[in-house]
Amino acid sequence: MSDSPVQTNIDFSKPGTQWGTLDIPFSYNLSGWAKLKIPISTISNGEGPTVLLMAGNHGDEYPGQIAIMKLMKSLEQEQVTGRIIFIPAINMPAAKAATRLSPLDGKNLNRCFPGDIDGTATDLMAHYLSNEIFPIADAVIDLHTGGRGVYFYPCAHMHLVDDLEYRRRMAKAAQAYNTDFTFLYADVAGKGLLPVEVESKGKTIVTTEMGGGEVTTAAVHRTSQDGLKNVLIHLKVIEGEEKSRVDLGLPPTRWVQALDAEDYIFAPESGLFESFVDVGAEVSKDQPLGALYFLERPDRESTIIHANNDGIAIAHRGPTLTSQGDILFCLAHNVEAEVLRTFE
Numbered sequence: 001m002s003d004s005p006v007q008t009n010i011d012f013s014k015p016g017t018q019w020g021t022l023d024i025p026f027s028y029n030l031s032g033w034a035k036l037k038i039p040i041s042t043i044s045n046g047e048g049p050t051v052l053l054m055a056g057n058h059g060d061e062y063p064g065q066i067a068i069m070k071l072m073k074s075l076e077q078e079q080v081t082g083r084i085i086f087i088p089a090i091n092m093p094a095a096k097a098a099t100r101l102s103p104l105d106g107k108n109l110n111r112c113f114p115g116d117i118d119g120t121a122t123d124l125m126a127h128y129l130s131n132e133i134f135p136i137a138d139a140v141i142d143l144h145t146g147g148r149g150v151y152f153y154p155c156a157h158m159h160l161v162d163d164l165e166y167r168r169r170m171a172k173a174a175q176a177y178n179t180d181f182t183f184l185y186a187d188v189a190g191k192g193l194l195p196v197e198v199e200s201k202g203k204t205i206v207t208t209e210m211g212g213g214e215v216t217t218a219a220v221h222r223t224s225q226d227g228l229k230n231v232l233i234h235l236k237v238i239e240g241e242e243k244s245r246v247d248l249g250l251p252p253t254r255w256v257q258a259l260d261a262e263d264y265i266f267a268p269e270s271g272l273f274e275s276f277v278d279v280g281a282e283v284s285k286d287q288p289l290g291a292l293y294f295l296e297r298p299d300r301e302s303t304i305i306h307a308n309n310d311g312i313a314i315a316h317r318g319p320t321l322t323s324q325g326d327i328l329f330c331l332a333h334n335v336e337a338e339v340l341r342t343f344e
């Protein structure tokens, strides 16, 4: 145990169902000794794995928050073998404000790991997870979307870890989400990511990109919720029969990756963005993918955005209003057969 100032009324060693909060000390102008309360619950039943189930790491990513809230209420204790820890909205201030970053301190929780015991509320959250929760978990499921900024083809994703046994375990768990694409991603946006911290402890980590922008379709909710249950069955923490895509009458998942800097296309200038392609579409090198238009200069030619390479448009920008440097497209490519063999 660390000497974290974060407190909880949950006793993680206790069997049964508990509802509680993580209480993170912070202060603001109307309260010097406030507690930021993060709802958390556990269902514990007999011997089995411990799975941490969380969403709202980026506050404006809601399908996972809904999936967890539904699941935590619908599961009976007898359906669980082992323990599930539910945190539907870990970055509660951001979830309430529909923001990616915490409005308390402006920080991105997913760049704050392993956390800082002397830091702000977001640093304390990361520190508590790293030191108190990840160590007792066998697997962590952190449900994301592309946030308001990016619309993803709904998919599960993972890092390509080096250790082959570990990689296989992660690939099987990610694949249990049964999404059309399963995505290998690179850390293009810096350090301090939650999955890296979980991987440093050798635990299975399953993450998703369930759409994004500000619309969540019924189909995306279904994919989020059905896949999550199947992953929990795969991890043997809830009862049920694991379903493969073949069982569901679907073709195998398509493993894709975007590991090179040129797979990420950024806005060369500000404007209104139109995508010419839907996510999931195959595109070819130099194909026009979209355009930027200029409100103040409708006479100007639009700036056409071209594909750097052949690939699949796995994600495009969410909002129309675009600033120079915003991500416009992520192009993914088929994972090589020799890498796929390491997943078997």
Ligand code: CA
Residues within 6 Å of the ligand: 058, 061, 144, 145, 146, 147
């Ligand atoms: Ca995210």
